[in-house]
Amino acid sequence: MASYRFPQLLKMVPKEQASSLLFSLRDSVEFTAEAARVNRTVLPSGVRVLTEEIPGAPSVAVAVSVAVGSRDETGGHFGSTHFLEHLLFKGTPTRSPLDISIAFDSVGGSSNAATAKEYTSYYARVSNAALGLSLDVLLDMFTSARLDEADFNLERTVILEELAMNEDDPEDVAHENLAEALLPNHELGRPIGGTEQTINEVGRQAVYNHYKKHYIPENLVITVAGGVPHAEVLRLVEKELGKVGWLSGISHPTQRRSQVPDTLSAAEPFRILEKDVAQANVILGFQSIHGMDPDRYAVGIMNTILGGGMSSRLYQQIREKRGLAYSTYSYQQGYSDAGYFGIYAGTAPENAEKVTLLMREIFDGVVQDGVTKGELDLAMGNLTGGLALRYESSMARMNRLLSAEIGSGEYLSTSEIMERFSTVSLDDVQRVAQRIASGSRSLVAVGPDLVSLSAHS
Known part of the structure; x- marks a missing residue:
């Protein structure tokens, strides 16, 4: 069993646990009490196990x-x-x-x-005593999915219904189209769930090949946050993976994505989608x-000031002072090599x-x-x-571990x-606003009778 360990942390834990520590993806750290409960172990097969023990948590x-x-x-x-x-x-077969x-x-x-643009995750929340059952089921699903033809054909219909449901949500449609308009001809611009055309065209064999290529030990990341110690999580993981032979062999975890910004094509300036709905959904x-x-x-601070809450400029100027909208906000979406605001x-x-x-x-x-300064x-x-x-949420803590491992490569405590x-x-806030404003832009609108907006693209 290969592990990462750092001298700053080893003195904080019992000697018998030192062989399975630890997790730091940064070059230098001052560990807080919070971070001292975070552990990372890499199994010989390349499987990564990350935990955050929350003493006293019942789940x-x-x-x-x-x-x-x-x-x-x-x-x-x-x-x-x-x-x-x-x-x-x-x-699965069982x-x-x-x-x-x-x-x-x-x-x-x-x-x-959850399917995202850069990861897929299967998760559960249970009592501490049921962790073994959860790992048994989730790892069985991950390693031994049946992927029968009959199930495939059934789920095609279900997915098409899901896409149709999303199409009935004009706000969701606006956000999907913004990504496509801002990131044209880029894989990050594609909708996460696919389209009616791609779902109808993809075959069971293609999905099976995708599964066999990617659902392998080197790509598997297991994250757990709650009232269970790291050693117990490891014991349960090894028990389940041993059943399918995913403990044998020697391999390294798949490398994280490059964090080098990609060169993007110019955004589509304007996109209007006529829909017979009560509201116009507009995104700049x-x-x-x-x-x-x-x-x-x-950017996080700028976003909070601009549209992150009820005291934000957007909320106060558009909703409170003029009553022109019920919902208005801003957001930053960042990926490994690109992003949009x-x-x-x-x-x-x-x-x-x-x-x-x-x-x-x-x-x-x-x-x-x-x-x-007040803002x-x-x-x-x-x-x-x-x-x-x-x-306060164990789910949020678990997702923080996942984000650090497969995304940023950096774990930070709340205080850090x-x-x-x-x-x-x-000055930093104004500078990043200027930086964003100088980039390529799109105006996306979903609703009825919006042709006049094209003049403002």
Whole structure:
């Protein structure tokens, strides 16, 4: 069993546990009490196991994941990632779909899966005593999915219904189209769930080949957060993986994605989708920074000030002072090599042009004049409190481990995150706003009678 260990941490743990430590993906760290409970072990087969023990917690969140998402699909395999998310719940040689459902229901737990653009995850939340059962079921699904033809044909219909449901949500349609418009001819611009065409065209053999290529020990990441020690998680993992021969052999984990920004094509300036709905859903978007860009903390503060809450400029100017929208916000979406920034509002079609001009005017105010010290302090309070509340959840802590392992390659405690936010200055906020505003942009609108908006692209 290969492990990563760092002298700073070894003195904090019993000697008998030292052989399975540890997790630090940074060059230098000052470990906090929080970080001292985080462990990372790499098994000889390349499987990675990461845990955060939360003393006294009665439950655990557990996920088995692979750093393969919709962006990794190639010709003939489009839609395969989303298909697998569904098909892994359709049974194994030893379990029927009902058996999988009963297993989690019998212990009062919950299970689900998520397909993203850069990873796929199968997860559950159960009591500490049911962790063994959860790992048994999830790892059986991951390593031994049945992928029968009959199940494949059934799930094709289910996925098409899911896509149809999403098409009935104009806000979701707007966001999907913004990604495609901002990242044209780029794999990150494709919809995560596929399209009606790709789901209808992909065959069972293509999905099976996608599964056999990617669902391998070197790609498997197991993350657990809750009231169970690392040594016990390892014991349970080894027990289950030993059943399928995934402990033997010597291999290295698959390398993380490059964090070098990609060169992007110019964005599509304007995209309008006529839909017979009550509201116009408008998003002003910009090509932005990638997930590990040094400016990400400044962008986080800028986003909070611009559209991150009820005190934000967008909310106050568009909703509170003018009553032109119920929902308005901004957001940053960062991936390993690209990203984009969006400003959204849902409004009456007759107000769409006015709201679009307001969104641009409010953002331009940050670009040209920056933000105030009061706004910066308020954003810091918002972020500090939000992180504290967020990491009360074992699921959020588990996902933090997953993000660090397959995404950023960097684990930070809450206090370390806040320390980085605290270094952001007023000038930094204005500078990153200018940086984003100078990038290629798109205006996406979904709703009725929106042709006049094209003049503002």
